[in-house]
Amino acid sequence: MATVVVQQQHALQHSTPPASPIPTGLAVPRRPSPIPNKHLPVCPPGPSPLETIPRLTDVRESRVTQEQASSILYPPTGFVALSPSESPQVYAIGAQTLATAIHHQAAQPLPDPSQMFPWLHGLHPDNRLQTGFFTNRKRGLRRTPWCWRGITIVKLGDNLNRARIKGAVTAPEVINPSARFLMADPPEGFSVRNFQIQTAKLAAMSDIILYAEDGDSQSDLLELAEDFVTAQQAWRMKHDPAQERPTYNTFVLTDPFAEFEKEHPDLVAVDSAGHSTANVMDLFQWERFEMRSMSRASEISKNVFLGPTPDYMLRPHVCSPPKDECYDLFIEASDMANIPGPRLLGMIDKQLDGGTQRMEFPSSGSVVLPSGNTREIEDIVNTIRWIYYLANPDHSSETSDLDGDVVMGHTERPARRILIHCADGYTESSLLAIAYYMFAEGVPAPEAWLQLHCDKKRNFFTYPTDVAFLSHIQARLLQESPATGSVDTSCVWDPDWFLKMDGSFPSRILPHLYLGNLNHANNPALLRELGIRRVLSIGEVVHWSSDERSQWGSENLMFIHNVQDNGIDPLSEEIDRCLEFLRQGKDDGSATLVHCRVGVSRSASICIAEVMASQGLSFPRAYCFVRARRLNVIIQPHLRFVYELLQWEQLQKQKRGLPSERELEWTTVCREIALLNKPYARS
Template identity: 50%
Template structure:
């Protein structure tokens, strides 16, 4: 974990397999293109080595936390619908009061609920050895947890969805004769501190459960789910008693009010209405991530007539399609594309010149990372140069003159009478697949070496882009040829400057600009101070990963501009909250000094920002503390199972099944 805090200058893929995500995580949302297609599946965290089986710091003893209060316990105030198993009735007002009361209760401290929330299956010896060792007490269910789990009978969550509602099979094994009846959610094998997908099922074990349906839900299904839930709760409690624990008693309720009446009276508690429309207040992490990504990488001009941006779609601003005449030519960078030859490009040019009704023309080009040194050939280098020249001709009103060449062997060009074209280099997220072509074209059109193109595209053109180490190697290898054949070759010195030392350390990516005064990067970025200076970065905050700078570099930056937090490792044990104030003070000083810190997941280019479970939980606790400091009444907008479920849904496209 490395955070890079910055000051803007005055103008100018191996990881352990995660536990499988259940099919029930489908949230009945419209499918959207998955960006960052080169990304590996979301890593659950490293498998500890043999020397790490015992964690570096012993897990803290669980502090005694106060037991939470709930309006649903004891249930004596509610009408009993069934005696055996016991099931109680709730009207809409009673459910609303219970949910609002629950959201006003402070979350238990992290030390009270971890490592239990990580998932401690009795047969998962690696997970047990790392988190609890011989402290069996840490494996017991925390007494400080009492939630409210809402199940929609029938499981159709595409409409009539109460906030946080889940399908029955996400927490219940509805087949007869299958053990205790709750889904066994703790992974049997594999080490992970990012088991977000099990949290709804974990919290159901310590929740009162409310069952409801909509106007199409058969009453018999509603009754069956409620009876099964109550029976499962009773069986689970008995099993815990037999193991020597003293479990809390949890109850099953049925919402007796029609959903249409409930949504009319309590719209703030409904995320999708009976017509399938998302409420304005609904926080849909997955769709929000897509919108934020498109906004961050919206199309902008990188060189005359050539733009880079996301593929047209519903999340671009404004929403658009591939038939949008804003651009004359759409160049899509794709994993499946091949290098276009002269014949294809000539045909596309004729199509541009003879088209009617301003219909745009489309062509594809290989994506970043798809041409791999040392296997690339001169033919592939020819293809990259051919594409750069063709784009330049279209945007600068020039074309070859009858195939004649000058004395140096270069094709002569002449001005065209037709207007210059507007071209969009595009891919799903606006930067990943297009970055290699964008950098190559910028080098060619502007006549600048690779290292200058990299910095200018980011600082001057304000583009976020991501390339791969193979792209750096490829473009470095063909740089001389790009600059020699550039239209700007006659304007620059014939001597190509030597590559700076920072370029050798470049892994293809730059730190990601999260906010105007803050970048987020990795340890490789933090250990490249020369590159950071070129980006205007003046202060470094590194969490869990100390930078390895020499004394001269430290002295040059000033020790006050470097902060290393080395007591917080990404292990699901160390507490982040104790260091939070120091980190925020350091970041705040940089901001107030004019130095340049949630967009984070979308804006950290090509990397899934994935804090582990405990860090996310601590951030929710931190938000509670800020509400208290502001003397506001405590009110959580989202509960822990919902936050975890949304994160799991965002991770699902990257997970290996």
């Protein structure tokens, strides 16, 4: 007999990713918390330079003078030397000077991307694939740029969970035990997203500032400083034997950390007691904040709510339930759950009078379409019916399941408030939420998708298996729905846009802004249902009929040519006109779909720029804003796009007469992105 199989989707459905060691360069313990159910899609790199029309990169490089940004640390003539008289020296730096240096550095313009790329991608001399793709026999592109002068703050020891200054890293992230800067470039493979190498790669081109927790050995700190001086000497002998560029120096913070913490709290990420100060943005925490803000619990049908697992359930000894948040039944959608049987429902039903109850239900993507009606389908429908009559006892009638274990129809029972939840508030719970909405509201699957998204303002994510399963059982749900009574299901049909859908809608970033892939763009009927009237295509052409194009109007379609996801083609030249197109749609009351092929890099970068411009957010905050709302697919702007967006942010601030200080530095942004993505990377 055919059955409904509940199985774990290993590729996409890890509630907690499999444990794996974090590379030395990213060895920062994270706070324990559920990981959102996301995955990293494969982004095609686009054609190699051999297949593209030559760009003006080399011309631009020849015209740009490679000058280092100014620094109050160079030359170090005003600093006290701590090492013996022979050169090179280790210098002392006070708390006030360090704070000034950090703020000054953040206000300096980033070098032109043509000076830093493709070098930042990582051009290991043994990696012929990477170097061949980017340099194309132009050896000049492999040279280390001279224009970068950064600041790398290094904390003594390996614990960054206490006393962490903004952007601080540990020594093993940048130098090896032989006192040499790490060779960060990957020796094999191809990637335009080597975020994990940026900290080590640029530490060699930075002034190093070392500090320690109060009470740590000062002799150990000075010994580490000598190692960095040695590393800087060795790097200079290899990369600048003629000593043509300014030197990089090593400094030691001589004031106690407690003084720095007291006088400059805005630059302290974690205090001496190990508490996050919230004064320095943390991408991990900010993504979680944006995700939960986006998916906060709301009522989808009378007395039934959909949202993320409450914090007080995730951290029972840390958080308490809000006074205004009270549920009688929590239903957690989980990829490890079984379909509830009648005896379990009967037991929970009897215990509800005694207090709040909890139960589980299979997650989205885990229920496989059966070939016919089965007992498992009966159990699913029975569970949905049971939830409805708990929430709506006044609509109930004397009904019992096949075994007589669940009785619905206690007319004097109170209405129960029910929360359908999962860690992120949308992934695992979407199947149950849509099925329940179909039953409770008496609408077919396509209408349930649209009403939950458009009317209830819920963002959710479903899989193709969910579309097939809900289409299969929708006749049964509608026949038994109290909102419709017995209906003739022969007239229920799925529209063309629904048949073409893979389960997911394009992601609603803002009311006027959607982010999606090429499949979304090639489903214009779906776009119309969502209220989308304009399409911005980044590097990928939509395949529409001439009638469809005529119906939409050429003024509502915009195509950006010659932008591939190859780490070479610049996007900054296109940002302003893309945002103008989005603003025109917003002014007309229209929503716009921005798409590329996968919807995670080129189009995501434009959406980040729009969020920065319209919401007044810094790049790191806009990145997390878009990342959270892209739902189950992780956005992946490559290195050059991220760099260009950081640079574009500064230019916009200058135009508005605002302070141009970056919230986070390039290396910190890259390090945080690498840490965010690591749990989802395929081993």
